[in-house]
Amino acid sequence: MTSKQIRNPEATREALLEAAEAVFLEKGFGNTSLSDIARRADITKSLIHHYFNSKEGLWQEIKTRRFMVYADRQLEIIQDAEPSVELLRASLVFYFDFLKRNPQIVRILAWIFLENDNYDCMQKDKELIDIGLQKVKQAQAAGEIRDDVDARFLLFVFIGLCQHWFQDKEHFIADFGTDGLPEKLDDGYLEAIIKIFFEGILPRKR
Amino acid sequence: MTSKQIRNPEATREALLEAAEAVFLEKGFGNTSLSDIARRADITKSLIHHYFNSKEGLWQEIKTRRFMVYADRQLEIIQDAEPSVELLRASLVFYFDFLKRNPQIVRILAWIFLENDNYDCMQKDKELIDIGLQKVKQAQAAGEIRDDVDARFLLFVFIGLCQHWFQDKEHFIADFGTDGLPEKLDDGYLEAIIKIFFEGILPRKR
DNA sequence: CTATTAATTGGTCGGCCGATTAATAAAATA
DNA sequence: TATTTTATTAATCGGCCGACCAATTAATAG
Numbered sequence: 110m111t112s113k114q115i116r117n118p119e120a121t122r123e124a125l126l127e128a129a130e131a132v133f134l135e136k137g138f139g140n141t142s143l144s145d146i147a148r149r150a151d152i153t154k155s156l157i158h159h160y161f162n163s164k165e166g167l168w169q170e171i172k173t174r175r176f177m178v179y180a181d182r183q184l185e186i187i188q189d190a191e192p193s194v195e196l197l198r199a200s201l202v203f204y205f206d207f208l209k210r211n212p213q214i215v216r217i218l219a220w221i222f223l224e225n226d227n228y229d230c231m232q233k234d235k236e237l238i239d240i241g242l243q244k245v246k247q248a249q250a251a252g253e254i255r256d257d258v259d260a261r262f263l264l265f266v267f268i269g270l271c272q273h274w275f276q277d278k279e280h281f282i283a284d285f286g287t288d289g290l291p292e293k294l295d296d297g298y299l300e301a302i303i304k305i306f307f308e309g310i311l312p313r314k315r
Numbered sequence: 316m317t318s319k320q321i322r323n324p325e326a327t328r329e330a331l332l333e334a335a336e337a338v339f340l341e342k343g344f345g346n347t348s349l350s351d352i353a354r355r356a357d358i359t360k361s362l363i364h365h366y367f368n369s370k371e372g373l374w375q376e377i378k379t380r381r382f383m384v385y386a387d388r389q390l391e392i393i394q395d396a397e398p399s400v401e402l403l404r405a406s407l408v409f410y411f412d413f414l415k416r417n418p419q420i421v422r423i424l425a426w427i428f429l430e431n432d433n434y435d436c437m438q439k440d441k442e443l444i445d446i447g448l449q450k451v452k453q454a455q456a457a458g459e460i461r462d463d464v465d466a467r468f469l470l471f472v473f474i475g476l477c478q479h480w481f482q483d484k485e486h487f488i489a490d491f492g493t494d495g496l497p498e499k500l501d502d503g504y505l506e507a508i509i510k511i512f513f514e515g516i517l518p519r520k521r
Numbered sequence: 522c523t524a525t526t527a528a529t530t531g532g533t534c535g536g537c538c539g540a541t542t543a544a545t546a547a548a549a550t551a
Numbered sequence: 552t553a554t555t556t557t558a559t560t561a562a563t564c565g566g567c568c569g570a571c572c573a574a575t576t577a578a579t580a581g
Contacts, residue, residue, distance in 0.1 A: 116547055116558055137429075139345025143539065153560060158540065160558095222482060223425055224343035231489060238490045255510075261491040262507035266476065269483065273475040280428045283437060284444045285467040301468035304461075305512065322528055322577055348568065359530055361571085370569065 122160050124150045129157075130171045134216045138168050138224055172217055176230050179214045180237060182207050187240050192247035194254065198307060205271045205299050215275040238264070270302045328366050330356045335363075336377045340422050344374055375433070381423045382436045386443060388413050393446050398453035400460065404513060411477045411505050421481045444470070476508045 128150035132141050143164055147154040161167040183204070190200040208215055221228050245264055249256040254263070274281075274295075282294070291297040334356035338347050349370055353360040367373035389410070396406040414421055427433050451470055455462040460469070480487075480501075488500070497503040 114547085114559095118548095118558060121558080137343060137345055139343045139347075141345070142537080144537080154539090155541085155561080156559065164539065219425065219429070223422065223429070224346060225341055231486070234486075235490045242491075258507045258510050259496060259503070261487070261496070262504055263511070265483075265487055265491070265504075266508060266511055269476070269479040270472065272483075273479045277428065277471075277475065279431070281467070281471055283431075284441045285448075285471070290465065290467070297465070298468055298471075301464045302472060304464050305469070305472055320529095320577080324528060324578095327528085349570090350568080360569090361531080362529065364570065365528075 121150075121152055121156065125152060125157060125160060125167070126171060126174070128152075129167050130175075130213065133168060133171060134213055134220070137220050138226070172221070172228060173230055175211070175214050175217055176228075176233070178211065179207075180230075180233050183237050184240070187237060187244065190241075190244050192244050192251055192253060194248070194307065197244070197248060197254070198303060201267060201271070201303065201306070202299065204268070205274075205295075208271055208275050209295050212275050215272055218272065219276050267306070270306060274298050274302075327356075327358055327362065331358055331363060331366060331373070332377060332380070334358075335373050336381075336419065339374060339377060340419055344426070378423055378427055378433060379436060381417075381420055382427065382433075382439070385413075385417070385420045385424070386436075386439050389443050390446070393443065393450065396447075396450050398450050398457055398459060400454070400513065403450070403454060403460070404509060407473060407477070407509065407512070408505065410474070411480075411501075414477055414481050415501050418481055421478055424478070425482065473512070476512060480504050480508075 125146065129141075129146045132145050132149055136145075143154050143157055146167075147157065157164070157167060161170060186200050186203045186207070189203075190196050220226065241264055242260055245254065245260040248254040249260060278294075287294060331352065335347075335352045338351050338355055342351075349360050349363055352373075353363065363370070363373060367376060392406050392409045392413070395409075396402050427436050431437065447470055448466055451460065451466040454460040455466060484500075493500060
């Protein structure tokens, strides 16, 4: 009755990554023990060290893996964007939609912030920012966007409005409720920030 | 030579709170040990249990204490605000300025909502939100603010623009640099979000 | 002044943490 | 098939964690 057990190193490695990410993002790095992860993945604790050397190494791999997807996608979004208001708006929708489908990245960023985790992948982020910055400046030079606000602040608000939503969405629901809001809450918020960001909050003149 | 040492329970208690807050906010709850705190405060570890029963109790007290100051101040800000655009702008400045002088609160808030265990704080926050919401709705009814955006989203963006800055300011500086920006970076950002939030990003027509 | 309470100290406890090791079994290689 | 490599397991390590306790000393109440 000795069932010949099959081995699949890549699968177990992936299972560990998956379980670890779930627990880390829920409780944070410091509040998570390797036993937690092993239990969740139903894999022996020792295998974590076998594949990732250390708890820190595991966390690092989770972060970089997610971040690379994030960076690649963001690069596409930015590069496709033309310096016109229309396409800038499309970029915002793309970016928002990406975060919506990959909420983990927002939580990772949140934990990095909270636990003062000096994450070195920020070099890549800087490069992305620089590209986006050029687009905004071009749009400003073309008169498509007001130029009395520094382009950096514009881009920062752009990014922040999206990230902040997925970071504090729970908070929003708890405090504000959802009565009378579209069942697709995300889309409702997106519509709102597009209006505010691209039109301003003053009543229309015409 | 036995120097008669004086005791000051309130002072030591306060010293413990101060040290604990510093370390907790720097490294996070899970990454902090009671030894860290005791060492920093130069007070025996046992006294932490004497005053706060447990590590969790200490953390809980730090959070609620800061939050209460936050809530009180925010109540003042909100209550003073009249449903006019001018006074709403003043409220934003007040709120921003408060966060600027109490940067800890941003981190604490992030934790309170990440570990949704603090019922008192959540409840109180909800009450504050409701008051602010009424003001916004009044302003909308008076035609001072556009009413084609749900008041909840407006308030959420209002708060988020301020909080997000103090949460990710470091990232901004690292990624964007500060060349050509006012040496008072906070004020520069505040000016920017006022322009964007209250006027929109489209070029002026007049 | 005495008795009681509260603050402070140092030492100690069991337990879990992350990490390591040695042994075993499956895969890959030759 | 024989041999090497790699995946997996279980047992174990020292260390530090949070918590507790007993003794000491200052402050306070009577």
